[in-house]
Amino acid sequence: MNGSAIxxxxxxxxxxxxxxxxxxxxxxxxxxPVSITLxxxxxxxxxxxxxxxxxxxxxxxxxxxxxxxxxMRRTSATFKLGIEFRNWGRKGDSYIHPFGVFGEExxxxxxxxxxxxxxxxxxxxxxxxxxxxxxxxRMDRFAxxxxxxxxxxxxxxxxxxxxxxxxxxxxxAYAEARGVRRVEGRITAALQHAETGxxxxxxxxxxxxxxxxxxxxxxxxxxxxIEQALHAGYEDWSHxxxxxxxxxxxxRSEAALSPYTRATALDAGWAWxxxxxxxxxxxxxxxSSHISDEAARDALLGQIEGEPIAEPRLxxxxxxxxxxxxxxxxxxxxxxAGFLEPLESTSIHLIQLAIGRLLDHWPDRDWDPFCARExxxxxxxxxxxxxxxxxxxxxxxxRDDTPFWRQVRTMAVPESLAHRLETxxxxxxxxxxxxxxxxxxxxxxxxxxxxxxxxxGDPRSEALSDAGLMLRLAAMxxxxxxxxxxxPTQAAFLARIGANAS
Amino acid sequence: xxxxAPLATITIAGGGFAGWLAASLLAxxxxxxxxxxxxxxxxxxxxxxxxxxxxxxxDDLPLLGEAGWNGPDLxxxxxxxxxxxxxxxxxxxxxxxxxxxxxxxxxxxxxxPFHQLVSTMRRRGQPVNMANYALGALAAQAGxxxxxxxxxxxxxxxxxxxxxxxxxxxxEMLRGDALERGVRLAGTWHGEAVQRGDGGVQRLVLADGxxxxxxxxxxxxxxxxxxxxxRDDWSPWFPFDRVASARRTSEAPxxxxxHCDAHHAGWQSFAPLxxxxxxxxxxxxxxxxxxxxxxxxxxxxxxxxxxxxxxxxGGAAAQHDPVAGLQLHLALADVLRLIALFPAACEHxxxxxxxxxxxxxxxxxxxxxxxxxxxxSGALGAVWDRLRAxxxxxRAAYRRDLYAANGRVVLxxxxxxxxxxxxxxxxxxxxxPRKGDALSDALPSAKxxxxxxxxxxxxxxxxxxxxxxxxxxxxxxx
Ligand SMILES: Cc1cc2nc3c(=O)[nH]c(=O)nc-3n(C[C@H](O)[C@H](O)[C@H](O)COP(=O)(O)OP(=O)(O)OC[C@H]3O[C@@H](n4cnc5c(N)ncnc54)[C@H](O)[C@@H]3O)c2cc1C
Numbered sequence: 001m002n003g004s005a006i007x008x009x010x011x012x013x014x015x016x017x018x019x020x021x022x023x024x025x026x027x028x029x030x031x032x033p034v035s036i037t038l039x040x041x042x043x044x045x046x047x048x049x050x051x052x053x054x055x056x057x058x059x060x061x062x063x064x065x066x067x068x069x070x071x072m073r074r075t076s077a078t079f080k081l082g083i084e085f086r087n088w089g090r091k092g093d094s095y096i097h098p099f100g101v102f103g104e105e106x107x108x109x110x111x112x113x114x115x116x117x118x119x120x121x122x123x124x125x126x127x128x129x130x131x132x133x134x135x136x137x138r139m140d141r142f143a144x145x146x147x148x149x150x151x152x153x154x155x156x157x158x159x160x161x162x163x164x165x166x167x168x169x170x171x172x173a174y175a176e177a178r179g180v181r182r183v184e185g186r187i188t189a190a191l192q193h194a195e196t197g198x199x200x201x202x203x204x205x206x207x208x209x210x211x212x213x214x215x216x217x218x219x220x221x222x223x224x225x226i227e228q229a230l231h232a233g234y235e236d237w238s239h240x241x242x243x244x245x246x247x248x249x250x251x252r253s254e255a256a257l258s259p260y261t262r263a264t265a266l267d268a269g270w271a272w273x274x275x276x277x278x279x280x281x282x283x284x285x286x287x288s289s290h291i292s293d294e295a296a297r298d299a300l301l302g303q304i305e306g307e308p309i310a311e312p313r314l315x316x317x318x319x320x321x322x323x324x325x326x327x328x329x330x331x332x333x334x335x336x337a338g339f340l341e342p343l344e345s346t347s348i349h350l351i352q353l354a355i356g357r358l359l360d361h362w363p364d365r366d367w368d369p370f371c372a373r374e375x376x377x378x379x380x381x382x383x384x385x386x387x388x389x390x391x392x393x394x395x396x397x398x399r400d401d402t403p404f405w406r407q408v409r410t411m412a413v414p415e416s417l418a419h420r421l422e423t424x425x426x427x428x429x430x431x432x433x434x435x436x437x438x439x440x441x442x443x444x445x446x447x448x449x450x451x452x453x454x455x456x457g458d459p460r461s462e463a464l465s466d467a468g469l470m471l472r473l474a475a476m477x478x479x480x481x482x483x484x485x486x487x488p489t490q491a492a493f494l495a496r497i498g499a500n501a502s
Numbered sequence: 503x504x505x506x507a508p509l510a511t512i513t514i515a516g517g518g519f520a521g522w523l524a525a526s527l528l529a530x531x532x533x534x535x536x537x538x539x540x541x542x543x544x545x546x547x548x549x550x551x552x553x554x555x556x557x558x559x560x561d562d563l564p565l566l567g568e569a570g571w572n573g574p575d576l577x578x579x580x581x582x583x584x585x586x587x588x589x590x591x592x593x594x595x596x597x598x599x600x601x602x603x604x605x606x607x608x609x610x611x612x613x614x615p616f617h618q619l620v621s622t623m624r625r626r627g628q629p630v631n632m633a634n635y636a637l638g639a640l641a642a643q644a645g646x647x648x649x650x651x652x653x654x655x656x657x658x659x660x661x662x663x664x665x666x667x668x669x670x671x672x673x674e675m676l677r678g679d680a681l682e683r684g685v686r687l688a689g690t691w692h693g694e695a696v697q698r699g700d701g702g703v704q705r706l707v708l709a710d711g712x713x714x715x716x717x718x719x720x721x722x723x724x725x726x727x728x729x730x731x732x733r734d735d736w737s738p739w740f741p742f743d744r745v746a747s748a749r750r751t752s753e754a755p756x757x758x759x760x761h762c763d764a765h766h767a768g769w770q771s772f773a774p775l776x777x778x779x780x781x782x783x784x785x786x787x788x789x790x791x792x793x794x795x796x797x798x799x800x801x802x803x804x805x806x807x808x809x810x811x812x813x814x815x816g817g818a819a820a821q822h823d824p825v826a827g828l829q830l831h832l833a834l835a836d837v838l839r840l841i842a843l844f845p846a847a848c849e850h851x852x853x854x855x856x857x858x859x860x861x862x863x864x865x866x867x868x869x870x871x872x873x874x875x876x877x878x879s880g881a882l883g884a885v886w887d888r889l890r891a892x893x894x895x896x897r898a899a900y901r902r903d904l905y906a907a908n909g910r911v912v913l914x915x916x917x918x919x920x921x922x923x924x925x926x927x928x929x930x931x932x933x934x935p936r937k938g939d940a941l942s943d944a945l946p947s948a949k950x951x952x953x954x955x956x957x958x959x960x961x962x963x964x965x966x967x968x969x970x971x972x973x974x975x976x977x978x979x980x
Contacts, residue, residue: 005940028613032944108568359613361910362940370907419855426852429843431859434915456846459509459532 004365006213007034012187012202012225013218014040016050016164017334017351019171020060021216024355026178027064036179037210039202041186047220047315047335049248050164051281052080052261052274052345054437055099055157060352064174072499074170076277077162079142079259079490081133083344087265088450090398095449096260097344098133100156101441103476106464112444113428113457114464118473121466127448129477132156135484137260142490152483159345161261161274161281183210187219190229198329198367199225213365216358217332221339226322226332233323234338240391240413241319242404243269243341247297248283248313252306259490263343265397266299267291268404272342277494277501279309285341290404317341321383326372331358338383343393346386349437353382378435385436388417389443396421396450421452428454506847510536513706513716515691516723517541518548519556519673520816520833524720524840525680530570531841533683538716540691540708546673547724549829550817551799554749555773555780556830557585557760558665559918560604565838573649573665577978579675580667583774584647584758584971586638588827590930592764595880600930601759603638605662606922611945611953617925618939619950621909625938626947632929635954637661637961642759646968657964666760666773666780668749669830688714693728701731702810717848720840721814725799725821731809736801739873739892740823741786741885742768746796751778755975760827766883767793769825776975782824789885803869807861808854813840820865826872828918835864863916870898871918871927878902878931902933909935 009025011018022038029036061071071077082098089095103111115127128134133156136142146153176182185204192199201211202225217225226232238244253275262273269286284300291299297312321338325331333354340346357378361371395413399405413421420431424447430440447453464472487493494500512528512535514521525539545552558566563573576582587603594600608616620630633639637660641647650658681687694707705715721729737743756774763770768785785793803820807813816833839860845853877889877898894902901912901924911924919927928934942950 005943028941032941359941361908364937364940366937368907368937370904370910374904374910374912419859423852423856427843427846427850429853429856431856434913434917459844459846460841462534 006362006364008212009034009036009214009216010202010210010212011036011038011216011218013220013334013336014038014168014172014182015046015218015220015334016168016348017336018218019168019175020348020351021218021333021355022175022180023064023171024060024359026175026180028359030178035181036175037181037183037212038175039183039185039187039204039210042184043186046165046168048164048313049246049281049283049315050342050347051276052083052161052272052342053159054345054349055159056349056352056437057159066174069497069499071170072160072162072494073501075162075166076279076501077160077499078257078275078277079493080159080161080261081137081142081156081259084137084260084262085265085393085449086262087399088393088397090451091401093449093451095445096128096131096134096137097442097445097449098131098137098156099158100131100133102127102444103130103473106472107460109458109461112448113454113461114469114473115448116428116454116457117461118469119453121469123470123473125473125477130473130480132480132483133158135480136487137258139484139487140256140258140489141484141487142259142493143487152479158259161276163276183208187224190225192229196328197230199229213329214363215330217330217336218334220335221317223322223332223336225330226325226327226336230327230330232325232327232332234318235320235323236318237320237387238318240387240411241341241394242287242289242408243285243319244317245288245293245296246283246285246315246317247293247300248281248315249300249304249308250279250281250310251304251308253278253280254306257490257494261345264303265399267402269296270343271300271303280305285343287404290402321380324372324376325354325379326375329363329367331375333358337379340383340386340390343390344386344438346437350382350386353437354379381435382437384416385433385438388414388420389438389446391417392421392446393450396447396452398451424454425452426455428457506849507717509717509845509848509850511716512537512718512720513688513714514539514720514722515542515706515727515729516548516721516818517677517687518546518722518724519669519676519830520548520818520837521720521722522673522676522680523833524722524815524837525685526676526683527569527837527841529680529683529685532844537680537685538688538714539680539685540688540706540714542691542693542723546670547726548722548816548818549669549833550725550821551745551747551824551829552797553669553747553780553782553824553829555666555775556669557773557827558667558834559828559831560662560664562831562834563665565834569838575675576665576667576672577776580665580672581776582665582667583755583776583975585664585666585760585774586642586647586661586758587636587926588760588762589642590762590764593762593879593881593930594932596932601633601636601639601642602926602930603633603636603642603662604664604923605636605638606660607632607926608635608954609957611950614939614942614945615921617929618909618942619945619953621935621938622942622945623947623950624934625943628947630954632926635957635961636926637964638663640961640965641968642757644965645757645971646965647758647971647974648968657960658967663758666775667830668775668780695729698810700810701806701812703729703812717811718845719812721812721818722816724817727814727818729812729814730804730818732805733802734805736803736869739895740801740876741889742784742823743798743800744768744785744787744790744793744796745799745824746783746794748781749775749778750781754972758971762825764879764881764886767885769881771827773827776979784824786885789883803865806858807836808857811848813857815840819861820868822868823872823876825875826868826918828868828871831918832864832868836861860916863914864918865916866897867914867916868918870901873898874902875927875931878928878933880932902928906933906935908937909939
């Protein structure tokens with residue numbers, strides 16, 4: 001250990017971000033002379049939502065050595081194969097963005113070109129007929145993927161839907177068992193070094209002071225340290241993503257246990273449905289300049305499937321990101337770092353990514369500015385790329401039925417997204433980058449699902465005859481359908497692996 | 503020509519390596535296209551500078567394989583030698599030689615990258631030579647080599663190699679292939695063209711007075727192309743302006759690596775071929791007054807590779823200082839990118855825009871690679887001092903400064919080197935992180951040393967099982 005190593009880490013906040021950070025640091029720094037303290041306030045509480053994830057969460061859990069069945073039992077979790085989008089391209093449309101690929105390439109030509117040619121030649125099968133996870137999701141079926149690349153079961157991945165409160169509690173037990181000290185109490189002040197502005201300690205209502213060298217700000221939207229103390233600044237993206245409120249309510253589950261999240265576009269926003277084992281999480285994300293809180297709540301209550309089991313909760317937010325997610329000795333993670341609406345369940349992944357990057361750029365008390373600089377560069381890229389992907393959902397629509405949809409359909413989008421859309425629309429090319437969590441298959445799912453069909457394709461796809469192409473695709477489609485029908489229902493699968501919540 | 507008319511005819515300007523490469527790969531990928539090629543008199547500068555030998559990087563080989571050119575074809579047709587990395591002499595201030603291997607170096611210890619472990623040990627006063635933990639470097643040193651058999655899962659599978667090819671010989675083979683596949687040799691072109699308003703070309707006027715129209719023109723005529731558009735000049739960064747190349751034959755194949763030697767006015771490289779060596783001699787004319795005859799060259803690039811219906815590839819798009827040995831790799835990347843984005847119609851602004859974006863990314867990364875290779879060196883001589891005294895452009899400076907701060911490698915979209923390649927480059931040139939990875943620094947030395955010993959032992963054993971390189975090459979020749 002070098003002489004200026006960090007010895008005291010303080011995590012401010014005990015929501016999903018705080019406990020994920022605490023668990024991961026406790027695991028990775030095990031055996032080192034470092035103390036980790038987490039301060040949280042029951043009185044303030046957590047945001048209490050955030051229950052749908054993306055597949056990367058499995059690697060986070062696996063790194064910590066968490067057993068899947070145990071974790072699913074204790075967080076009342078279900079499997080997730082993707083997200084169903086209803087009413088996005090047009091009212092009445094439905095498509096699923098799966099964690100998996102569509103079809104197989106033929107002689108080096110990507111499947112979406114073949115499908116587009118097939119559709120232009122009069123082929124009737126929707127693109128989802130060529131995706132095992134979509135077919136399985138529509139039938140409420142699930143099984144673990146297979147690593148054998150020859151198997152159709154290797155064409156998808158999966159994530160979870162879980163109870164956020166139970167997950168935080170699960171990680172808290174994990175972290176505390178590994179030496180993390182939890183301090184209950186409301187922080188009233190941050191004491192900073194007079195010259196540098198570095199945070200020296202936080203002061204609780206009780207008068208207790210918690211001092212440290214590295215502070216991880218997981219205090220949620222307020223950004224207690226990163227903004228209130230350090231004034232890192234906030235870049236507002238609401239001109240592209242104008243939804244600024246949400247109302248959330250859990251309800252009893254009345255339908256089969258579906259292995260996917262649903263996002264239904266409404267008049268001035270959209271509603272989520274996240275099925276857990278013991279209940280369904282619902283919420284309505286909306287734009288307050290287009291709909292009142294009351295109407296938004298009524299719209300939500302009007303479309304949930306079962307009896308509400310709590311009072312609806314209202315949440316306010318501004319989409320955007322902190323100008324510096326790492327400033328001096330404070331690293332903001334979770335809602336304190338920025339907010340992107342949960343349309344693609346990205347926030348928990350961004351937390352996970354931030355923790356990984358922090359460990360990659362682990363500082364010492366000499367605070368080499370390059371650690372923060374590179375960390376911020378990488379996190380900025382991730383946020384921008386998720387942002388573009390979310391804007392795509394709003395912008396690639398034909399909806400004209402409300403002022404909200406007219407606004408997002410006709411607004412100017414970031415140059416990076418405009419180029420992507422144009423390139424796909426004209427020639428079916430998926431523009432993608434090294435950094436960014438969404439791979440080509442995700443972009444293709446949303447483009448095609450929202451009726452952005454390439455006007456022209458890869459000239460190499462013309463090498464196959466129409467009849468030959470029809471035959472190959474029919475065979476592929478039959479394979480997917482046969483395989484999907486063989487999978488067990490999710491309920492049966494949960495029971496089989498012993499993951500039923502008590 | 504209606505804008506949405508299907509794109510059916512192509513003319514390739516330049517019958518050098520890049521032109522025939524494009525002709526062969528396009529004819530294979532799109533057999534329905536009508537492809538013509540016009541030759542340009544003079545030496546082949548289609549890749550940038552005329553070199554007797556050029557290098558295909560390890561990642562190029564599977565790409566060429568997919569396009570229909572397998573290893574055995576390339577070995578035979580290009581009289582190729584295997585390349586496991588680059589040996590440097592004269593590049594370091596401490597006078598030591600160094601080896602930059604292809605492929606991974608060492609192995610991580612849990613989540614901690616190998617080079618961070620090295621940096622920890624060095625800061626504890628233990629000298630560590632990274633090349634001692636790279637399979638390619640050990641194989642090169644032992645004079646042993648065999649490509650890993652397909653499906654191999656032993657240590658041997660990590661052996662990463664490129665090929666050094668005789669550029670003129672391989673161009674001959676590509677030419678034969680293209681002509682066999684119906685590419686038409688349309689005559690000789692001296693540079694006369696009827697331009698369109700949009701930066702494109704209506705038709706080329708040939709030496710015999712006939713003219714040739716095409717929906718798409720691929721300019722493979724090198725840096726002095728008559729179709730050149732607005733150009734960025736890189737000479738403020740790259741002081742070397744003269745190049746000479748020669749091919750030497752030898753009885754025995756040269757060892758399986760490129761040797762690059764820095765001297766007071768520039769540098770010289772030796773690339774192994776099956777029956778000799780390709781030499782390249784690059785220097786600054788101002789610093790070598792009595793130097794033998796050499797060709798001038800001027801690093802720089804087009805502001806856009808694709809304008810109107812003209813796509814510039816290889817040296818016609820960018821002329822890099824050849825120090826990083828990338829010019830063949832970049833030309834291949836251009837051709838493959840063109841095939842992946844091949845337009846469906848005569849008007850194709852979307853394809854051109856995406857092509858230019860990707861090309862620029864790659865060009866900038868290659869620029870940084872060559873520049874840092876030169877600017878981080880400790881070579882002796884006035885020209886090197888001038889090079890080092892100049893402030894680097896922001897992006898390149900950030901790469902070096904970040905690595906020097908904590909050993910982190912910046913990776914952009916168009917990289918030609920991945921993390922291991924950048925680490926090898928910086929390390930070979932003595933750029934060392936001031937600080938390490940805190941997690942690595944927390945490990946006891948004994949644990950790291952044991953990890954190092956285990957890696958080295960496994961690698962030495964794997965190299966011991968490889969045949970002598972000479973024996974392998976004799977087998978290839980037979
Ligand atoms: C409507 C909505 C839906 C969402 N859906 C999803 C989803 O489906 N998937 C997904 O990945 N993400 C989703 N998210 C995001 C996700 O909820 C958050 O990323 C995640 O919960 C992390 O929140 P957090 O821990 O940063 O903040 P919080 O949960 O707000 O936690 C903040 C913590 O800081 C503490 N704190 C604050 N101030 C003080 C103080 N002064 N003193 C002491 N303690 C203090 C609080 O007590 C609390 O413990 C959603 C977000 C919203 C708003």
